Amino acid sequence: xxxxxxxxxxxxxxxxxxxxxxxxxxxxxxxxxxxxxxxxxxxxxxxxxxxxxxxxxxxxxxxxxxxxxxxxxxxxxxxxxxxxxxxxxxxxxxxxxxxxxxxxxxxxxxxxxxxxxxxxxxxxxxxxxxxxxxxxxxxxxxxxxxxxxxxxxxxxxxxxxxxxxxxxxxxxxxxxxxxxxxxxxxxxxxxxxxxxxxxxxxxxxxxxxxxxxxxxxxxxxxxxxxxxxxxxxxxxxxxxxxxxxxxxxxxxxxxxxxxxxxxxxxxxxxxxxxxxxxxxxxxxxxxxxxxxxxxxxxxxxxxxxxxxxxxxxxxxxxxxxxxxxxxxxxxxxxxx
Numbered sequence: 001x002x003x004x005x006x007x008x009x010x011x012x013x014x015x016x017x018x019x020x021x022x023x024x025x026x027x028x029x030x031x032x033x034x035x036x037x038x039x040x041x042x043x044x045x046x047x048x049x050x051x052x053x054x055x056x057x058x059x060x061x062x063x064x065x066x067x068x069x070x071x072x073x074x075x076x077x078x079x080x081x082x083x084x085x086x087x088x089x090x091x092x093x094x095x096x097x098x099x100x101x102x103x104x105x106x107x108x109x110x111x112x113x114x115x116x117x118x119x120x121x122x123x124x125x126x127x128x129x130x131x132x133x134x135x136x137x138x139x140x141x142x143x144x145x146x147x148x149x150x151x152x153x154x155x156x157x158x159x160x161x162x163x164x165x166x167x168x169x170x171x172x173x174x175x176x177x178x179x180x181x182x183x184x185x186x187x188x189x190x191x192x193x194x195x196x197x198x199x200x201x202x203x204x205x206x207x208x209x210x211x212x213x214x215x216x217x218x219x220x221x222x223x224x225x226x227x228x229x230x231x232x233x234x235x236x237x238x239x240x241x242x243x244x245x246x247x248x249x250x251x252x253x254x255x256x257x258x259x260x261x262x263x264x265x266x267x268x269x270x271x272x273x274x275x276x277x278x279x280x281x282x283x284x285x286x287x288x289x290x291x292x293x294x295x296x297x298x299x300x301x302x303x304x305x306x307x308x309x310x311x312x313x314x315x316x317x318x319x320x321x322x323x324x325x326x327x328x329x330x331x332x333x334x335x336x
Contacts (some may be wrong), residue, residue, distance in 0.1 A: 029058070029059060029082075029086055029089075029092050029095075030056050030057070030058060031049075031053070031056060031057050031058065031059055031061075031062045031078070031082075032056040033046060033049060033050055033056070036049060036078075036081075039081045039085075041077075045074055045077075048069075048071070048074075049062070052065055053065075058099075059078075059082055059092075059095075059096055059099065060095070060096070060098075060099030060100075060102070060103065062078060063075055063078065063079075063099065063100075063103065064099075064103050066078065067103065067107075072152075072170050072188065073188075075190075076188050076190075076206050076208070079190065079208040079226060080206075080208075080224070080226055080244075082096070083208065083210075083226040083227075083228050083244055083246065084226070084244050084262070087226070087227075087228040087244065087245075087246030087264065088228075088246040088247065088248050088264045088265070088266040088282070089248060089266070090230040090248035090249065090266070091230075093210055093211075093212060093228045093229065093230035093246075093248060094212040094230045096192075096210055096228075097192045097193065097194050097210050097211065097212040097230070098194065098212070100172070100174050100190065100192035100210065101156065101174040101175070101176050101192055101194055103172075103174075104154050104155070104156045104172045104173070104174035104192070105138060105156040105158070105174060107136060107154040107156075107172070108120075108136040108137055108138035108154040108155060108156040119135070119136070119137045119138070120137070120138045120139070120140075121138075121139045121140070121141065121144065122139075122140045122141055123141045124141035124142045124143055124144070124159065125141065125142070125143045125144065126139045126141050126144040126145070127144070127145045128144070128145070128146045128147070129146075129147045129148070130147075130148045130149075130150065130153065131148075131149045131150060132150045133150035133151045133152055133153070133168065134150065134151070134152050134153065135148045135150055135153040135154070136153070136154045137153070137154070137155045137156070138155075138156045138157070139156075139157045139158070139159065139162065140157075140158045140159060141159045142159035142160045142161055142162070142177065143159065143160070143161045143162070144157050144159055144162045144163070145162075145163045146162070146163070146164045146165070147164075147165045147166070148165075148166045148167070148168065148171065149166075149167040149168060150167075150168045151168035151169045151170055151171070151186065152168065152169070152170045152171065153166050153168055153171045153172075154171070154172050155171070155172070155173045155174070156173075156174045156175070157174075157175045157176070157177065157180065158175075158176050158177060159177045160177035160178045160179055160180070160195065161177065161178075161179050161180070162175050162177055162180045162181070163180070163181045163182075164180070164181070164182045164183070165182075165183045165184070166183075166184045166185070166186065166189065167184075167185050167186060168186045169186035169187045169188055169189070169204065170186065170187075170188050170189070171184050171186055171189045171190070172189070172190045172191075173189070173190070173191045173192070174191075174192045174193070175192075175193045175194070175195065175198065176193075176194045176195060177195045178195035178196045178197055178198070178213065179195065179196070179197040179198065180193050180195055180198045180199070181198075181199045182198070182199070182200045182201070183200075183201045183202070184201075184202045184203070184204065184207065185202075185203040185204055186204045187204035187205045187206055187207070187222065188204065188205070188206040188207070189202050189204055189207050189208070190207070190208045191207070191208070191209045191210070192209075192210050192211070193210075193211045193212070193213065193216065194211075194212045194213060195213045196213035196214045196215055196216070196231065197213065197214075197215050197216070198211050198213055198216045198217070199216070199217045200216070200217070200218045200219070201218075201219045201220070202219070202220045202221070202222065202225065203220075203221045203222060204221075204222045205222035205223045205224055205225070205240065206222065206223075206224045206225070207220050207222055207225045207226070208225070208226045209225070209226070209227045209228070210227075210228045210229070211228075211229045211230070211231065211234065212229075212230045212231060213231045214231035214232045214233055214234070214249065215231065215232070215233040215234065216229050216231055216234045216235075217234070217235045218234070218235070218236045218237070219236075219237045219238070220237070220238045220239070220240065220243065221238075221239045221240060222239075222240045223240035223241045223242055223243070223258065224240065224241075224242050224243065225238050225240055225243045225244075226243070226244045226245075227243070227244070227245045227246070228245075228246045228247070229246075229247045229248070229249065229252065230247075230248050230249060231249045232249035232250045232251055232252070232267065233249065233250075233251050233252070234247050234249055234252045234253070235252070235253040235254075236252070236253070236254045236255070237254075237255045237256070238255075238256045238257070238258060238261060239256075239257045239258060240258045241258035241259045241260055241261070241276065242258065242259070242260045242261065243256055243258055243261045243262075244261070244262045245261070245262070245263050245264070246263075246264045246265075246266075247264070247265050247266070247267060247270065248265075248266040248267055249267045250267035250268045250269055250270070250284075251267065251268075251269045251270065252265050252267055252270040252271075253270070253271050254270070254271070254272045254273070255272075255273045255274075255275075256273075256274050256275065256276060256279060257275045257276055258276045259276035259277045259278055259279070260276065260277070260278045260279065261274055261276050261279045261280075262279065262280045262282075262323075263279065263280070263281050263282070263289075264281075264282035264323070265282065265283060265284045265287055266284050266321070267284045268284050268285040268286045268287065269284075269285075269286050269287060270283070270284050270287040271287065271288055271289070272287070272288075272289040272290070273289070273290045273291075274289075274290070274291040274292060275292050276292065277292060277293075277294060277299075278325070279291055279292070279325070280323050280324065280325045280335050281304070281318075281323070281324050281325075281332075282321065282322065282323045282324070283304070283305075283306045283318060283320060283321075284306070284320060284321070285306055285320050286306060286307045287305070287306050287307070288303065288304065288305045288306075288307065289303070289304045289305070289318075289324075290302065290303045290304075291304075291324075291325070291326045291332075292326075293326040293327070293328070293330050294328070295328075295330065296328075300330060302314070302316065302326045302330045302331070302332060303315045303316070304316045304317070304318045304324065304332050305317060305318070306318060306319070306320045316331065316332050318332050319334075322334055323335045
C-alpha cells in the first residue's frame, strides 16, 4: 500500500466505491478503499484490499490480514497513516493497542511445525529467549522476561512487570500488564502496551509505538517513527526526522528533536516542544508549546499557548486543536 509513484501512463478508471465503504459517524475509523486512496495507496495495495475487504474493515482486521499475507511493509504504511490521522483520538489508540496485543499474542502462541522457535510460559518470573528468525514467544505470568534477536519475531506478555526486548527487524512486541518494559532495536518494529506505567523504546527507523495506559513513556530514536498515547500523564519523545507524536490524555509531555516532525496533544494541560526545523504543533486546552525557527542567522524558539490570561514576553496565543507551524518571522501560522 505504499504511496503511488508518479509515472507517465494513460488515465486509469477510478476505483469503484460501494456505498457500504463510506465511514459513518458510528464507525469513524473504518478502513475503506476511499480512505486508503486518499492516503495515496498504490494500485497493488488497493487491489489487495478490495479483494480482501470489499465492504471495508476495521484497522485491526486490516493489519491482521496484511501480516498474515506477509505484507509487512504495507502494514507499516497503514500504521503510519492511521496514527497521522487518528493518533490523538484516545478511543482509537485504546482499540488499536487492544488489536495489536490480540494479534501479537495469537501469533506468539501459534504452534507451527518447522524450524521456527515457539516458546510459551504461564508461571510467574519466567525467562524466555530465542535467537532465530520468525520466533514466537509468549508469557502469561507476572515479572516475565522475553528476548528475541532474530527478524520478524513476535513477543507477547500478559502479566505485570514484564520485560520484552527484540533486536531483529519487523518485530512485534505487546504487553497487557501494568509497569511493562518494551524495547526494540530493529527497523519497522511495532510496540504496544495496554497497562499503566508502561515504558516503550525503539531505536530503529519506521517504528510504531502505542500505549493505552496512564503514565506511559514512549521514546523513539529512528527516523519516520510514529508514537501515540491515550492515557493521562504520558510522555513521548522522538529523535529522528519526520516523526509523528500524538497524545490524547491530559497533562502529556511531547518532545521531538528531528526535522519535519508533527506533535499533537488533544488533552488539557499538555506541553509540546519541537527542536527540529519545519515542525508542526497542535495544542489542547490550557496547553503550551515551543518550536524552533530560522531567522536567517541562527535558530530561535517561538512559544505559544492556548491558556487564557496574560502572555509572557514573545509568547503567542493559538487556537485549540489547530495545527500550526512557525514562519520566517517567528510567528505561529495555521498549517493548512
